[in-house]
Amino acid sequence: QVQLVESGGGVVQTGGSLRLSCKASGRTFSSSAMGWFRQAPGKEREFVATINWSGSNKVHADPVKGRFTISRDNAKNSVYLQMNSLKPEDTAVYYCAAALGQSTYSNPNRYAYWGQGTQVTVSS
Numbered sequence: 001q002v003q004l005v006e007s008g009g010g011v012v013q014t015g016g017s018l019r020l021s022c023k024a025s026g027r028t029f030s031s032s033a034m035g036w037f038r039q040a041p042g043k044e045r046e047f048v049a050t051i052n053w054s055g056s057n058k059v060h061a062d063p064v065k066g067r068f069t070i071s072r073d074n075a076k077n078s079v080y081l082q083m084n085s086l087k088p089e090d091t092a093v094y095y096c097a098a099a100l101g102q103s104t105y106s107n108p109n110r111y112a113y114w115g116q117g118t119q120v121t122v123s124s
Contacts, residue, residue: 001113002024002026004024008118009119014086014087014088014123016122017083019083020096022115028098029074030053030074031053031102032099032101032102034079034098035048035049035098035099036094036095036096038090038092039092039093039095040092046061048061048068048094049061049070052103052104053102054074059106063089067083079096088122093120094119096115097111097113097114098114099111100112
């Protein structure tokens, strides 16, 4: 069992930055791939970024590529999402997720555990 708690969301102006954190409990964190997803009002949940168990492989969705960076610290049981050059279209609830596998996954169905989400609002 893995429990995930996100933090770091808030309100920021266009062009600003935020760093989301996700703290995991459970002994399997260091062997699990992790992902960030987001869901805007009236829209489906969308893949943002994923990182493999060791942090050696990362995949970012096209809309955030070059602006967002996923990272992890297995010693701290944490995964992060650094978000730069934020745009109003980045406004959403951001969710951290843990997979049962070790690779990188963009499909939300590959993730077994989800956090409660943290709101990110980018004002124009």
